[in-house]
Amino acid sequence: MRLNTTDLERLKGSLKQAGLKPTRQREHVLSVLLARRDHPTVEEVWQRSRTLSRGISLATVYNCLESFVESGLVKQVNYEREPTRYCPNLRPHAHFKDQETGRVYDIDLPNEVLIQLNSILPEGFRPEAIEISFHGRTKQQAS
Amino acid sequence: MRLNTTDLERLKGSLKQAGLKPTRQREHVLSVLLARRDHPTVEEVWQRSRTLSRGISLATVYNCLESFVESGLVKQVNYEREPTRYCPNLRPHAHFKDQETGRVYDIDLPNEVLIQLNSILPEGFRPEAIEISFHGRTKQQAS
DNA sequence: TTGATATTTAGAATGATTCCAATTCTTATG
């Protein structure tokens, strides 16, 4: 859970590269996201950040995550109108939500699938993003 | 916008078949959804229902739409955390949201695409539903 | 027709998120 100096520097690099000032809170929130890639909600990120020495406010967790999304460091994941979840996986991927455990898994998207998906759009439709969400059950704790 | 007797009877049939009592309000809300398949929000369905003689409450619009969803007559469509939209198209289809106009279009899903999508899931993942949402721009008013 | 059950309704409550204004940081500059 604690970052070594190398990881911390790399993380600061990510923030700077994204045009964000590397504050103590941002470093911590980002490290929380990278530590367990289980698509936590804001509330969950906040809980996991309580270990931070002087604490962190819920508003700041919202602000950090928002700035990460704007700068492309993380993506939001929504299921219906449940609290938004956050995902640091930048590869093209879909999500699968196990409706029994509530866990959300990453599903890698092969390029051929993306191509086939774009091919179903009528003439003149220019997609900028696509979101693919499964939900169902899973027999094993894969991925 | 007004239903003829034949349509009304068919609509009552749908409700009864779904195990729902065919009330004046449900008939009206469903007819509103079927009249313009443009994925209206609750608020929009409510506006379009003001023509109903004795009016209809917002709570009832929520209730009607919820009962339609539960009985499988309509589907919900969510984009981020915007107000939920409602769709009476029961064929397998994706959605495309034009970010300039806000309009949401239906995109038919060929069976081969569904099959390919299921094939990307790891062993043991049993999907019960899949949601596919594009957003971007569109050059023409197709669909 | 009538009673049991379901639906409708206005308004209150909820809860995730956003907004606000005051305080504290960060960092460029001298």
Added chain:
DNA sequence: CATAAGAATTGGAATCATTCTAAATATCAA
């Protein structure tokens, strides 16, 4: 290193889609 301007953090208030409540109405099988 000191300073100042802009950026980030913060607690609490505000927003707003949605859900809940409990009282009034409507539906329908018997």
